[in-house]
Amino acid sequence: MTTENIARSPQIGGHTDGVLATEDDMLLIKQALPVELQxxxxxxxxxxxxxxxxxxWIPRFLGTLTLQGEIDPDAPTSETNIPVKPLSESSSSRNDNKDEFGFSLVLENLTHPFSKPNILDIKLGTxxxxxxxxxxxxxRMIKTAETTTTLRTGMRLTAFQVYDNAxxxxxxxxKTYGKSISAEQLPEGFERFFPVAGTQGLPAPLLLQILELLRExxxxxRDVLADIELRMIGASLLILYESDAARAEEGIKWMLRDPDEDEQESEDEDEDDEEEDGPPRPYDVRLIDFAHTRFTAGKGPDDGVLLGLDTILDQLDRRMAAVRSI
Known part of the structure; x- marks a missing residue:
């Protein structure tokens, strides 16, 4: 893999230690904890x-890298020599030139296709x-589960961002918001992340289309995880959608286009012409953060995670009903 440089990459709801991004923002370089790499x-x-x-339903995994030393802007890059920039300033100020990162995961950056991504990290499981x-x-973790929505609903809202239209x-x-609300207040949280046009938010018909596709x-x-025997401790569901209304509408139209019309158009074009990929999808949803995820043969699926996904589905249903009533 060849990259130009590696720079800082912000994260919503997760730890930022050791998370880097390529200069083109297409890939993330993340410290590889043994269980997650496995x-x-x-x-x-x-x-x-x-x-x-x-x-x-997980970020695309492109392999591992060994990142060594501190960033050198003047150094040439190659497949084996990639200048790196630690995410924290304290790390970048060190002069010991030790390998601080060891093996690192190379993953797709899920935010890259978006112009103005609204991002929500939902912690799964009880x-x-x-x-x-x-x-x-x-x-400490038992107390956190008991005093938040985690134990009762199998999920907890962590940090999220929504673009301001003005x-x-x-x-x-x-993250303090998600820890402070009760299960009964979850609809308020989903309303804050999926607002209807105003200072923040997409027009109601467009938001409803995204919500319907996202729910599917x-x-x-949920159906996939119901058939897999594993335990996902600390994993999250990451939801992203485009806050630029024109860009989101273009993406929706492309997703909902008639494939038969595309096939007919392709037959009328020269076979050597490259097929257009179309605009980026207006939303994405993935499972992330697998530092404590293990396959557990003979123990069945993770009921706490399934409970959390059931709660999310219910909240999406509630939000769609509210948007339809506008």
């Missing part, structure tokens, strides 16, 4: 149809601690 490799190598069905966690962390800047809602994908993810 998970990505297992998915990539799997032949079991139940496991391969998960591939479309259990927040790994089987190897120390007792003090277990106690300023053109993203407005961040911090979340249902597909």
């Amino acid at each position: 998970f990505y490799r297992a998915i990539a190598a799997a032949s079991d149809p139940q496991i391969t069905a998960l591939r479309p 259990v927040l601690y790994d089987e190897n966690a120390p007792p003090d962390k277990v106690a 300023s053109g800047d993203p407005v961040l809602t911090p 994908d979340v249902q597909d993810i």
